[in-house]
Amino acid sequence: MSFGWTRHAADGAARAGTLHTAHGDIATPVFMPVGTAGTVKAMTADAVRSTGAGLVLGNTYHLMLRPGADRVAALGGLHRFMDWPGPILTDSGGFQVMSLAGLRKMDEDGVTFRSHLDGTSHRLTPEISTAIQDQLDATITMAFDECTPFPATEPEVRKSMELSMRWAARSRAAFRPRTGYGQFGIVQGGVHPELRARSVDALKPLGFEGYAIGGLAVGEGQAAMFATLGSTVPLLPPGQPRYLMGVGTPDDLVGSVLRGVDMFDCVMPTRAGRTARAYTSGGVLNMRNARHSDDGAPLDPGCPCPGCTRHSRAYLHHLFRAGEILGPMLLTWHNLTYYQSLMRGMRAAILDGGLAEHAASIRAAWRASAGPVEDVLLPDQERA
Amino acid sequence: MSFGWTRHAADGAARAGTLHTAHGDIATPVFMPVGTAGTVKAMTADAVRSTGAGLVLGNTYHLMLRPGADRVAALGGLHRFMDWPGPILTDSGGFQVMSLAGLRKMDEDGVTFRSHLDGTSHRLTPEISTAIQDQLDATITMAFDECTPFPATEPEVRKSMELSMRWAARSRAAFRPRTGYGQFGIVQGGVHPELRARSVDALKPLGFEGYAIGGLAVGEGQAAMFATLGSTVPLLPPGQPRYLMGVGTPDDLVGSVLRGVDMFDCVMPTRAGRTARAYTSGGVLNMRNARHSDDGAPLDPGCPCPGCTRHSRAYLHHLFRAGEILGPMLLTWHNLTYYQSLMRGMRAAILDGGLAEHAASIRAAWRASAGPVEDVLLPDQERA
Numbered sequence A, B: 001m002s003f004g005w006t007r008h009a010a011d012g013a014a015r016a017g018t019l020h021t022a023h024g025d026i027a028t029p030v031f032m033p034v035g036t037a038g039t040v041k042a043m044t045a046d047a048v049r050s051t052g053a054g055l056v057l058g059n060t061y062h063l064m065l066r067p068g069a070d071r072v073a074a075l076g077g078l079h080r081f082m083d084w085p086g087p088i089l090t091d092s093g094g095f096q097v098m099s100l101a102g103l104r105k106m107d108e109d110g111v112t113f114r115s116h117l118d119g120t121s122h123r124l125t126p127e128i129s130t131a132i133q134d135q136l137d138a139t140i141t142m143a144f145d146e147c148t149p150f151p152a153t154e155p156e157v158r159k160s161m162e163l164s165m166r167w168a169a170r171s172r173a174a175f176r177p178r179t180g181y182g183q184f185g186i187v188q189g190g191v192h193p194e195l196r197a198r199s200v201d202a203l204k205p206l207g208f209e210g211y212a213i214g215g216l217a218v219g220e221g222q223a224a225m226f227a228t229l230g231s232t233v234p235l236l237p238p239g240q241p242r243y244l245m246g247v248g249t250p251d252d253l254v255g256s257v258l259r260g261v262d263m264f265d266c267v268m269p270t271r272a273g274r275t276a277r278a279y280t281s282g283g284v285l286n287m288r289n290a291r292h293s294d295d296g297a298p299l300d301p302g303c304p305c306p307g308c309t310r311h312s313r314a315y316l317h318h319l320f321r322a323g324e325i326l327g328p329m330l331l332t333w334h335n336l337t338y339y340q341s342l343m344r345g346m347r348a349a350i351l352d353g354g355l356a357e358h359a360a361s362i363r364a365a366w367r368a369s370a371g372p373v374e375d376v377l378l379p380d381q382e383r384a
Helices: A045-050 A061-063 A068-074 A094-098 A126-136 A154-174 A192-206 A223-234 A250-258 A268-274 A311-319 A325-353 A355-367 B043-049 B060-065 B069-075 B094-098 B126-138 B154-174 B195-207 B222-235 B248-257 B270-273 B313-321 B324-352 B355-368
Strands: A005-010 A014-020 A024-028 A030-032 A054-059 A088-090 A104-106 A113-114 A120-126 A139-143 A182-187 A210-213 A242-244 A263-265 A277-280 A283-286 B004-011 B012-019 B024-027 B030-032 B056-058 B088-090 B105-108 B111-114 B121-124 B141-142 B184-185 B210-213 B242-244 B264-265 B277-280 B282-285
Touching: A005 A325, A005 B060, A014 A325, A024 A030, A024 A325, A030 A139, A030 A325, A045 A325, A061 A068, A061 A094, A061 A120, A061 A126, A068 A126, A088 A126, A094 A113, A104 A139, A120 A126, A126 A139, A126 A154, A154 A182, A154 A192, A192 A223, A210 A223, A223 A250, A250 A325, A250 A355, A268 A277, A268 A325, A277 A325, A311 A325, A325 A355, B004 B324, B012 B324, B024 B030, B030 B324, B043 B324, B060 B069, B060 B094, B060 B121, B060 B126, B069 B126, B088 B126, B094 B111, B121 B126, B126 B141, B126 B154, B154 B195, B184 B195, B195 B222, B210 B222, B222 B248, B248 B324, B248 B355, B270 B277, B270 B324, B277 B324, B313 B324, B324 B355
Parallel strands: A030 A263, A054 A088, A088 A139, A139 A182, A182 A210, A210 A242, A242 A263, B030 B264, B056 B088, B088 B141, B141 B184, B184 B210, B210 B242, B242 B264
Antiparallel strands: A005 A014, A014 A024, A104 A113, A113 A120, A277 A283, B004 B012, B012 B024, B105 B111, B111 B121, B277 B282
16 A cells, blocks of 8 residues: 545545555544653553544654664564554654753754763764654654744744755655655744745655644744644645644644644643543543532543543542542543544534534534633633 | 352362352452552553453542542442442451551540541441441441451450451441342451451351451461461351452462462552562563563463553563553553463362362462563562
């Protein structure tokens, strides 16, 4: 099966499609759970599958340091290591390395950095990152780029974007083509439409199998992010998948799908699940809040996850109060189920040509939620 | 279905049977996973069921303090709260209260103690403990007793046992009979055969549905424990179940089944699972040990748990090194699966009349394990 994306329907800018890979087909729009260190935190692989997830993300930075890419390769690759025969996308390590302020030194060729685990010195370049992702057996390899800091001046953003475009060309040259595998280039340029356009122009001739939009959700706010998507997405080739990296809240996903994005990843549903925050069709709940302590109702009545079908809000509340591991387990499971159901619902609406109405109805349900203000956050309040 | 135990076969002192309860039948000998605070730690209820477990234990002390017995009752009882429609045995709270040195005050009537959570004052008596277990909807209620400290002089043990026997009579009087529910008395008397015999004599006329042996595995050593079982178990009514509380290692279970015990509970498999210790057919392994880091073989080749069928030793090692929650999840799952499989194997051997040979072969496999001394402990070395 050769790597590619088929468009089944469009509804305004939004698209419903299927991503074809060596490790199976994936319906888009798609949300990828984050499996940083070879595990989606607090979830077995079977549990992740039961949420409807088909594509997961692995982090090159974490995996190269521990257990090491050589070791993963010797053990049969990341799919076998983490029991995920389905497709896996790996990031390039660039984002994590850039956030190691003081522990890294960048030059034209790449980045030298010290491990946050043991202080040992390591190096990432476009060639090394691409080779590591190959060792991990990533279905989708990401180009190595610099994640531009925010805020930054326009000249700083330009310089960073131009470096990333030179690295994109080197990443592409280093990529070993295999049937059913692909590599995505990453559009940079901050919140500057003309820099984003130049970045797209630089990437297109390289022939990537898909395009990511990087450098967003780093503090610019949802309005600036949506504006950037509005100007950038239409420049991308219509027949290839578009991936918005590191995004986001449920409301971010709705707004970005409406603007033509096909793929997402974010730690939010998993991290929130470990800290008692529940994403539901009625908004965001803090399960530590005492008002749940006697509530025999399910967290989200329509949700098929075991936390909702087998247990009460009172039980989930109890688990977090008691510090029981099952609290993070069940709430992560719920949040990922909610995210998958959100994506499935949007895909069905696109196929029916009714995404705008569907999005309005999802948002109305969030806003109609009856909880007290301190407990219920509308999803788009979180980024403030 | 009325509460009772049917004996299908005996092999020496060992018995194979079925426990009949309002919440289903349980094959004995049986090991009960410990669900202290309404959850078997790091396991969903489905995962616990998948290990083959049918009967679980809840802790009255923990549940009365948080979330509170009234609340559990209002939410439909412990079965519904923790998604365990099968039988549940609750302890009386006595053991935990007794270990609150400095925070408790005992008198003839009962114990007043301070919560380890918030310092609030609480009281347990035979009547209160029995009523709380009723509120929790325990299938099997335990009599409230004093867990005799170890070491203790013979007069101290005698005095403590006699108090427990007075409390046993009050517990029995406070028990509300319901079809399919039962209450067990607890034999005390330390390692003194004549005190144990007196304790049995005191309990028998009270008409309990089963008998527990308490006050063992508290530091006396395996030999003294087995000797006490050897003198005490034959005194118990042959047609009723026998439960050895808080025991133990796999080797303890084998030795105790050989001596006629039918029921066990212990935190060992779950606690060990959270601290990287694996119980296997080849002995006990420490999954943090670096020798597992490149080992692509399964932890225990014949084991049906997901940690063994889906992953390598190298992956389990990686999860514990990386501090991932999935490590404790998978290893708890494995250890409970191992314990259930150990019990099933012994039951089959009793039915076949070959328990002694079976026990010898299990122990030989533990001893034949090829690991380095610091990594592989024979199960009976742990208690030293």
